[in-house]
Amino acid sequence: MDTENSTAFVVIREEGLKIAKTLKNSLGGVIFAKSGIEGDGLVHFDRLRELFEKLFKSYRRIIGIMATGIAVRMVSGLMESKYKDPAVVVVDEGGRFAISLLSGHEGGANSLTLHISSIIGCQPIITTATESLKRHVVGIGFRKHTTKNQIKEAILKALNMVNIETCDVRFISTCWHKAGNSSLIDASSELGLQVRFLPRFLYENELYNFKESTAEKYLGVKNIAEASALLASFNPKLILRKTVFDGVTVAIAREGAFGL
Template sequence: MKIAIITITKNSRDLASKILENLTDDPTIIGIDIFHKNVKKTLKSVFREYDCIIGIMATGIMVRNICGLLESKLEDPAVLVMDDSGKHVISLLSGHFGGANEITKRIAEITGADPVITTATDVHGKLGIDSLAKKYYLDIENPDKIKEINSALVRDEFPELFVPSRFEFIFDDPQVNSSYNLTKSNKNDFKVLFGDSEIILRPKKFVIGIGARKDISKENVQSAITSAMNTLKLPVQRIDMISTGEMKRNEKGILEVVSKFDISLKIIHLDKLKNFNYRGYSKSSFVKKKFGIYGVCEPAALIAAGNDSELVFKKTSFNGVTIAVAVASND
């Protein structure tokens, strides 16, 4: 998640600095930028470039300035508003698919603010269909039916959720079980049915990128992947592919883990890594000196995920192994 924080007062700028300091080392936060004043102009420039916008200002200021920028609940970024005394933080827009509700809770933990979440499914303890899609990295094919499905959840009715066999781990998710009737499916996509309403959820391509020191052990590689997935609150079974650079194609520890997990391995040629251009990815002078490239795990993940892929877990080191995660729609 890329976050833009917009401030107006000195107090709000101090709060923004505190948030930045506490989120910098979070691997799921890809980047944070702070903008001071010029709210209208800043919002126009950041609204489509960031995944989340935090305005430390009066709610009215934010509402008046975003109303002309809105498109849809699946395209708009998460928008939060916080008062400059840090008493309340409000999930204002894209609470589910945009992730505003979750980041609101996180900001509240950091600042001691009271989190304000008003989405009906959350208030009633249900997992909205758009929240399910966000949690497990699924595209929603027909979002016009979201309202009907979520309304049924709020009424304490249980839509039918058809789960692909490779996602059977979802049967162990208590949030899902308390919201849906679950049925195993031999299809590749999820299907949600309630009355005449149907939603198709298509899994996004989910790729782990790996870099590692020479002769890395299987145990270290496995531990690194598991740790990254735990941070993302996902099981290893959600991984579609593992990717690394050609200089690591014979690395025994990586090959053994790939075999154990029964996940496909994609080797990225050195030329592709050299020519890779992605704004903001981590660059290592050591890797550049040794292999002539700036990095392995992030570009490997992004290249393997394909066009329009994005990082959801930035380069993180785990005892000799570096891990990054990228996802992309399977169009």
């Protein structure tokens, strides 16, 4: 087995291998594949339950490319404590959803789910109460040399305009081009918010008619702030259209589950 802090990917059908390899390229770790699945660098297993028993003891993050029901049966009886259990995230073989299944907060499954969604563009499913009650997504765009304070102040001013607190925000959303930007990461950390970076192909979906902005000149996509807020939300409605604060563009979407 690998070190305690590594990531294990579990693939039970060949259809899930491409997703596992894509995630491994960004997250690192080891791919465990059902015997009969061919590929380089795979660790094969025969019995899924026995594998999960071993992974629970040696890995801190387990990503299963499989149905949620299978994963639930595999972790049943293995759980000890939310402070000890590894983060478990399930991704469907179609790459449409990433579900935070176990150890959402303490184990980091919630943040891992967002990270996965940033890599493959799937919908993150997080059901812990503190996250699922938050109904707002902040979309943001800014230039390369924007400072942490500029970003932080822009977000706070935007939220104030629509009478929303940071505790009502599910996460900040922006484009792939900003992944790893220290100013954004530091600003979001000070605000107590997470960031979801959306892959390029989502912005190029012809089903959406996003308004053009300067982003088209620099990134080749029409819009960042409004598009990021809408693309990262469920049944969204813009409650703040793109607004510029000291060079930082912010848009806010409210998710409308059950028409609320």
